[in-house]
Amino acid sequence: MMNIWHIMLIVGLLTFGIRLSFIVILDRWQPPKLVERALRFVPVAVLSAIIAPELVLVGGTLDISLGNLRLLAGIVATLVAWQTKNIVWTIVAGMSMLLILQHFFA
Amino acid sequence: MHARKEFFNGFRDELPLLLGVMPFGMIYGILALAAGLTTGEAQAMSVIVFAGSAQFMLVQLLAVGTPAIVVIVTGFIINLRHALYSASIAPHIKQLNPLWKTLLSYLLTDEAYAIAITRYYKRDASPYKHFYFLGAGLALWSSWQVSTAVGVFLGAQIPSSWSLDFTLALTFIAIVIPSLKDRPSILAAISASVVAVITAGLPYKLNLITAAIVGIAFGLWSEKA
Numbered sequence: 296m297m298n299i300w301h302i303m304l305i306v307g308l309l310t311f312g313i314r315l316s317f318i319v320i321l322d323r324w325q326p327p328k329l330v331e332r333a334l335r336f337v338p339v340a341v342l343s344a345i346i347a348p349e350l351v352l353v354g355g356t357l358d359i360s361l362g363n364l365r366l367l368a369g370i371v372a373t374l375v376a377w378q379t380k381n382i383v384w385t386i387v388a389g390m391s392m393l394l395i396l397q398h399f400f401a
Numbered sequence: 402m403h404a405r406k407e408f409f410n411g412f413r414d415e416l417p418l419l420l421g422v423m424p425f426g427m428i429y430g431i432l433a434l435a436a437g438l439t440t441g442e443a444q445a446m447s448v449i450v451f452a453g454s455a456q457f458m459l460v461q462l463l464a465v466g467t468p469a470i471v472v473i474v475t476g477f478i479i480n481l482r483h484a485l486y487s488a489s490i491a492p493h494i495k496q497l498n499p500l501w502k503t504l505l506s507y508l509l510t511d512e513a514y515a516i517a518i519t520r521y522y523k524r525d526a527s528p529y530k531h532f533y534f535l536g537a538g539l540a541l542w543s544s545w546q547v548s549t550a551v552g553v554f555l556g557a558q559i560p561s562s563w564s565l566d567f568t569l570a571l572t573f574i575a576i577v578i579p580s581l582k583d584r585p586s587i588l589a590a591i592s593a594s595v596v597a598v599i600t601a602g603l604p605y606k607l608n609l610i611t612a613a614i615v616g617i618a619f620g621l622w623s624e625k626a
Contacts, residue, residue, distance in 0.1 A: 340616030
Protein backbone atom coordinates (compact mmCIF):
# COMPACT_ATOMS: atom_id res chain seq x y z
CA MET A 296 0.00 0.00 0.00
CA MET A 297 1.44 3.35 -0.99
CA ASN A 298 1.42 6.15 1.49
CA ILE A 299 1.81 9.86 0.87
CA TRP A 300 5.60 9.71 1.25
CA HIS A 301 5.90 7.14 -1.52
CA ILE A 302 3.73 9.24 -3.82
CA MET A 303 5.72 12.35 -3.02
CA LEU A 304 9.05 10.64 -3.68
CA ILE A 305 7.91 9.12 -6.96
CA VAL A 306 6.44 12.38 -8.27
CA GLY A 307 9.54 14.22 -7.07
CA LEU A 308 11.86 11.81 -8.87
CA LEU A 309 9.75 11.90 -12.04
CA THR A 310 9.74 15.69 -12.01
CA PHE A 311 13.48 15.80 -11.49
CA GLY A 312 13.89 13.24 -14.27
CA ILE A 313 11.86 15.37 -16.67
CA ARG A 314 13.93 18.45 -15.85
CA LEU A 315 17.18 16.53 -16.23
CA SER A 316 16.10 14.60 -19.35
CA PHE A 317 17.34 16.68 -22.26
CA ILE A 318 20.22 18.13 -20.29
CA VAL A 319 21.62 14.58 -20.21
CA ILE A 320 20.39 13.45 -23.64
CA LEU A 321 21.78 16.45 -25.53
CA ASP A 322 25.15 15.73 -23.95
CA ARG A 323 25.66 12.55 -25.93
CA TRP A 324 23.59 13.25 -28.97
CA GLN A 325 23.95 16.08 -31.46
CA PRO A 326 20.40 17.04 -32.42
CA PRO A 327 19.49 17.77 -36.05
CA LYS A 328 19.65 21.41 -37.14
CA LEU A 329 15.86 21.56 -37.22
CA VAL A 330 15.64 20.76 -33.50
CA GLU A 331 18.28 23.36 -32.69
CA ARG A 332 16.30 25.97 -34.59
CA ALA A 333 13.09 24.87 -32.88
CA LEU A 334 14.57 25.41 -29.42
CA ARG A 335 14.85 29.13 -30.06
CA PHE A 336 11.05 29.35 -29.97
CA VAL A 337 10.58 27.51 -26.67
CA PRO A 338 10.58 30.51 -24.31
CA VAL A 339 8.32 32.66 -26.43
CA ALA A 340 5.88 29.82 -27.18
CA VAL A 341 5.57 28.40 -23.64
CA LEU A 342 5.40 31.75 -21.88
CA SER A 343 2.82 33.09 -24.35
CA ALA A 344 0.78 29.95 -23.75
CA ILE A 345 0.86 30.66 -20.00
CA ILE A 346 -0.02 34.36 -20.41
CA ALA A 347 -2.88 34.27 -22.93
CA PRO A 348 -5.41 32.22 -20.91
CA GLU A 349 -4.69 34.40 -17.85
CA LEU A 350 -5.75 37.45 -19.84
CA VAL A 351 -8.72 36.35 -21.92
CA LEU A 352 -10.36 33.56 -19.88
CA VAL A 353 -12.61 34.59 -17.01
CA GLY A 354 -13.73 31.58 -14.99
CA GLY A 355 -12.94 29.36 -17.97
CA THR A 356 -14.91 31.28 -20.60
CA LEU A 357 -13.57 33.59 -23.27
CA ASP A 358 -14.12 37.27 -22.48
CA ILE A 359 -12.68 39.77 -24.95
CA SER A 360 -14.51 42.89 -23.83
CA LEU A 361 -13.93 46.13 -21.93
CA GLY A 362 -15.45 44.38 -18.91
CA ASN A 363 -12.42 42.06 -18.65
CA LEU A 364 -10.18 44.08 -16.36
CA ARG A 365 -7.24 41.67 -16.51
CA LEU A 366 -7.20 41.93 -20.29
CA LEU A 367 -7.12 45.74 -20.11
CA ALA A 368 -4.34 45.70 -17.49
CA GLY A 369 -2.47 43.14 -19.61
CA ILE A 370 -2.65 45.41 -22.66
CA VAL A 371 -1.25 48.31 -20.63
CA ALA A 372 1.52 46.04 -19.31
CA THR A 373 2.30 44.92 -22.88
CA LEU A 374 2.74 48.52 -24.01
CA VAL A 375 4.96 49.31 -21.01
CA ALA A 376 7.05 46.17 -21.58
CA TRP A 377 7.47 47.11 -25.23
CA GLN A 378 8.56 50.67 -24.40
CA THR A 379 10.68 50.08 -21.28
CA LYS A 380 11.84 46.43 -21.59
CA ASN A 381 11.82 46.51 -17.78
CA ILE A 382 10.22 43.82 -15.59
CA VAL A 383 9.61 46.01 -12.55
CA TRP A 384 7.94 48.82 -14.51
CA THR A 385 5.80 46.32 -16.37
CA ILE A 386 4.58 44.72 -13.14
CA VAL A 387 3.99 48.08 -11.45
CA ALA A 388 2.04 49.41 -14.45
CA GLY A 389 -0.03 46.23 -14.89
CA MET A 390 -0.83 45.82 -11.19
CA SER A 391 -1.69 49.52 -10.67
CA MET A 392 -3.95 49.43 -13.70
CA LEU A 393 -5.70 46.28 -12.48
CA LEU A 394 -6.17 47.54 -8.92
CA ILE A 395 -7.46 50.94 -10.11
CA LEU A 396 -9.89 49.29 -12.54
CA GLN A 397 -11.04 46.86 -9.84
CA HIS A 398 -11.56 49.73 -7.44
CA PHE A 399 -13.89 51.54 -9.82
CA PHE A 400 -15.55 48.75 -11.77
CA ALA A 401 -15.59 45.58 -9.70
CA MET B 402 34.26 37.80 -8.30
CA HIS B 403 32.48 37.66 -11.67
CA ALA B 404 30.82 34.45 -10.58
CA ARG B 405 29.57 36.14 -7.43
CA LYS B 406 28.24 39.08 -9.42
CA GLU B 407 26.38 36.77 -11.80
CA PHE B 408 24.90 34.93 -8.83
CA PHE B 409 23.79 38.17 -7.23
CA ASN B 410 22.30 39.49 -10.49
CA GLY B 411 20.34 36.29 -11.01
CA PHE B 412 19.03 36.43 -7.46
CA ARG B 413 18.09 40.10 -7.89
CA ASP B 414 16.39 39.62 -11.27
CA GLU B 415 14.27 36.81 -9.83
CA LEU B 416 12.92 39.02 -7.02
CA PRO B 417 10.06 40.67 -8.97
CA LEU B 418 8.66 37.21 -9.73
CA LEU B 419 8.54 36.31 -6.07
CA LEU B 420 5.67 38.75 -5.58
CA GLY B 421 3.56 36.34 -7.57
CA VAL B 422 5.13 33.15 -6.20
CA MET B 423 4.87 33.84 -2.47
CA PRO B 424 1.05 34.02 -2.33
CA PHE B 425 0.88 30.74 -4.28
CA GLY B 426 3.24 29.11 -1.81
CA MET B 427 1.15 30.29 1.13
CA ILE B 428 -2.10 29.13 -0.42
CA TYR B 429 -0.47 25.78 -1.19
CA GLY B 430 0.50 25.43 2.48
CA ILE B 431 -3.04 26.16 3.60
CA LEU B 432 -4.55 23.80 1.02
CA ALA B 433 -2.17 21.01 1.94
CA LEU B 434 -3.24 21.10 5.59
CA ALA B 435 -6.88 21.28 4.56
CA ALA B 436 -6.28 18.19 2.42
CA GLY B 437 -5.13 16.30 5.49
CA LEU B 438 -1.33 16.45 5.15
CA THR B 439 0.73 17.03 8.28
CA THR B 440 2.86 20.17 8.44
CA GLY B 441 5.95 18.02 7.85
CA GLU B 442 4.44 16.36 4.80
CA ALA B 443 3.27 19.67 3.36
CA GLN B 444 6.73 21.20 3.71
CA ALA B 445 8.49 18.06 2.45
CA MET B 446 6.43 18.13 -0.72
CA SER B 447 7.66 21.66 -1.45
CA VAL B 448 11.22 20.37 -1.18
CA ILE B 449 10.82 17.01 -2.91
CA VAL B 450 8.37 17.84 -5.70
CA PHE B 451 9.13 21.58 -5.92
CA ALA B 452 6.58 22.36 -8.64
CA GLY B 453 3.72 24.70 -7.80
CA SER B 454 0.84 23.67 -10.03
CA ALA B 455 1.62 19.95 -9.60
CA GLN B 456 1.63 20.33 -5.82
CA PHE B 457 -1.76 22.06 -5.89
CA MET B 458 -3.21 19.27 -7.96
CA LEU B 459 -1.58 16.52 -5.87
CA VAL B 460 -2.95 17.67 -2.54
CA GLN B 461 -6.42 18.11 -4.02
CA LEU B 462 -6.37 14.64 -5.53
CA LEU B 463 -5.09 13.15 -2.28
CA ALA B 464 -7.83 14.94 -0.34
CA VAL B 465 -10.56 13.17 -2.32
CA GLY B 466 -8.84 9.78 -2.01
CA THR B 467 -7.67 9.38 -5.60
CA PRO B 468 -5.76 6.12 -6.25
CA ALA B 469 -1.99 6.60 -5.96
CA ILE B 470 -1.26 5.67 -9.58
CA VAL B 471 -3.64 8.35 -10.86
CA VAL B 472 -2.04 10.93 -8.59
CA ILE B 473 1.42 9.99 -9.85
CA VAL B 474 0.50 10.03 -13.54
CA THR B 475 -1.25 13.37 -13.09
CA GLY B 476 1.81 14.90 -11.45
CA PHE B 477 3.99 13.54 -14.24
CA ILE B 478 1.81 14.97 -17.02
CA ILE B 479 1.51 18.39 -15.39
CA ASN B 480 5.29 18.62 -15.18
CA LEU B 481 5.97 17.37 -18.72
CA ARG B 482 6.32 20.94 -19.99
CA HIS B 483 9.60 21.07 -18.07
CA ALA B 484 11.05 18.76 -20.73
CA LEU B 485 10.86 21.70 -23.12
CA TYR B 486 12.78 23.86 -20.65
CA SER B 487 15.31 21.07 -20.26
CA ALA B 488 15.86 20.91 -24.02
CA SER B 489 16.07 24.67 -24.26
CA ILE B 490 18.63 25.07 -21.45
CA ALA B 491 20.68 21.96 -22.33
CA PRO B 492 22.94 23.42 -25.06
CA HIS B 493 23.90 26.29 -22.74
CA ILE B 494 25.03 24.15 -19.81
CA LYS B 495 26.67 21.38 -21.80
CA GLN B 496 30.13 22.18 -20.46
CA LEU B 497 29.16 21.94 -16.78
CA ASN B 498 30.00 18.97 -14.58
CA PRO B 499 27.31 16.45 -13.50
CA LEU B 500 26.93 18.03 -10.07
CA TRP B 501 26.03 21.40 -11.58
CA LYS B 502 23.67 19.77 -14.07
CA THR B 503 21.92 17.90 -11.28
CA LEU B 504 21.56 21.01 -9.15
CA LEU B 505 20.32 23.22 -12.00
CA SER B 506 17.86 20.54 -13.14
CA TYR B 507 16.38 20.41 -9.66
CA LEU B 508 15.94 24.20 -9.77
CA LEU B 509 14.45 24.26 -13.29
CA THR B 510 10.96 25.67 -12.61
CA ASP B 511 8.83 27.93 -14.85
CA GLU B 512 9.97 31.07 -13.06
CA ALA B 513 13.67 30.19 -12.82
CA TYR B 514 13.72 29.12 -16.48
CA ALA B 515 12.06 32.35 -17.62
CA ILE B 516 14.79 34.43 -15.98
CA ALA B 517 17.77 32.17 -16.70
CA ILE B 518 17.07 31.80 -20.42
CA THR B 519 17.08 35.58 -20.92
CA ARG B 520 20.64 35.59 -19.53
CA TYR B 521 21.74 32.80 -21.87
CA TYR B 522 20.30 34.67 -24.85
CA LYS B 523 22.44 37.74 -24.13
CA ARG B 524 25.38 37.67 -26.48
CA ASP B 525 28.24 38.41 -24.09
CA ALA B 526 30.60 35.50 -23.51
CA SER B 527 30.52 35.42 -19.70
CA PRO B 528 31.68 31.95 -18.55
CA TYR B 529 29.65 32.31 -15.34
CA LYS B 530 26.09 32.42 -16.65
CA HIS B 531 25.29 29.26 -14.69
CA PHE B 532 25.86 31.24 -11.52
CA TYR B 533 23.15 33.62 -12.70
CA PHE B 534 20.84 30.61 -13.19
CA LEU B 535 21.78 29.34 -9.72
CA GLY B 536 21.05 32.72 -8.14
CA ALA B 537 17.64 32.93 -9.80
CA GLY B 538 16.86 29.31 -8.94
CA LEU B 539 17.84 29.64 -5.29
CA ALA B 540 15.87 32.88 -4.89
CA LEU B 541 12.80 31.05 -6.13
CA TRP B 542 13.52 27.90 -4.12
CA SER B 543 13.92 29.75 -0.81
CA SER B 544 10.84 31.87 -1.33
CA TRP B 545 8.82 28.74 -2.14
CA GLN B 546 9.98 27.03 1.06
CA VAL B 547 9.42 30.10 3.22
CA SER B 548 5.99 30.85 1.79
CA THR B 549 4.95 27.21 2.22
CA ALA B 550 6.03 27.41 5.86
CA VAL B 551 4.14 30.66 6.36
CA GLY B 552 1.01 29.14 4.82
CA VAL B 553 1.39 26.01 6.92
CA PHE B 554 2.16 27.57 10.29
CA LEU B 555 0.30 30.85 10.29
CA GLY B 556 -2.58 29.89 8.06
CA ALA B 557 -2.32 33.50 6.95
CA GLN B 558 -3.80 34.38 3.61
CA ILE B 559 -3.38 37.38 1.39
CA PRO B 560 -6.86 38.55 0.36
CA SER B 561 -7.60 37.42 -3.18
CA SER B 562 -8.88 40.95 -3.94
CA TRP B 563 -5.23 42.02 -4.09
CA SER B 564 -4.96 39.91 -7.25
CA LEU B 565 -1.29 39.19 -6.58
CA ASP B 566 -1.51 36.05 -8.71
CA PHE B 567 -1.67 38.41 -11.71
CA THR B 568 1.98 39.43 -11.24
CA LEU B 569 3.06 36.12 -12.73
CA ALA B 570 1.36 36.83 -16.07
CA LEU B 571 2.78 40.37 -15.96
CA THR B 572 6.32 39.10 -15.39
CA PHE B 573 6.04 36.76 -18.34
CA ILE B 574 4.69 39.62 -20.48
CA ALA B 575 7.75 41.66 -19.49
CA ILE B 576 10.00 38.80 -20.62
CA VAL B 577 8.20 37.81 -23.83
CA ILE B 578 7.43 41.22 -25.37
CA PRO B 579 11.05 42.46 -25.68
CA SER B 580 12.05 39.10 -27.22
CA LEU B 581 9.61 39.52 -30.13
CA LYS B 582 12.22 40.87 -32.49
CA ASP B 583 11.35 39.16 -35.76
CA ARG B 584 8.39 37.78 -37.66
CA PRO B 585 8.93 34.12 -36.71
CA SER B 586 8.94 34.81 -32.96
CA ILE B 587 5.89 37.08 -33.22
CA LEU B 588 4.06 34.37 -35.13
CA ALA B 589 5.15 31.76 -32.57
CA ALA B 590 3.81 33.92 -29.73
CA ILE B 591 0.47 34.61 -31.40
CA SER B 592 -0.18 31.04 -32.50
CA ALA B 593 0.81 29.62 -29.09
CA SER B 594 -1.50 32.13 -27.37
CA VAL B 595 -4.47 31.27 -29.57
CA VAL B 596 -3.99 27.52 -29.20
CA ALA B 597 -3.49 27.77 -25.43
CA VAL B 598 -6.85 29.54 -25.12
CA ILE B 599 -8.71 27.21 -27.49
CA THR B 600 -7.36 24.10 -25.74
CA ALA B 601 -7.66 25.52 -22.22
CA GLY B 602 -10.28 22.87 -21.44
CA LEU B 603 -7.73 20.04 -21.68
CA PRO B 604 -6.90 18.40 -18.34
CA TYR B 605 -3.50 18.52 -16.60
CA LYS B 606 -2.48 21.79 -18.27
CA LEU B 607 -1.88 19.83 -21.48
CA ASN B 608 -2.92 22.99 -23.35
CA LEU B 609 0.53 24.44 -22.56
CA ILE B 610 2.43 21.70 -24.36
CA THR B 611 -0.03 21.60 -27.24
CA ALA B 612 0.24 25.36 -27.65
CA ALA B 613 4.02 25.36 -27.34
CA ILE B 614 4.39 22.73 -30.07
CA VAL B 615 2.08 24.63 -32.42
CA GLY B 616 3.90 27.88 -31.64
CA ILE B 617 7.30 26.33 -32.35
CA ALA B 618 5.98 24.84 -35.61
CA PHE B 619 4.64 28.20 -36.77
CA GLY B 620 7.92 29.88 -35.86
CA LEU B 621 9.92 27.36 -37.90
CA TRP B 622 7.52 27.57 -40.81
CA SER B 623 7.72 31.35 -40.85
CA GLU B 624 11.54 31.21 -40.85
CA LYS B 625 11.43 29.17 -44.04
CA ALA B 626 8.71 31.15 -45.79
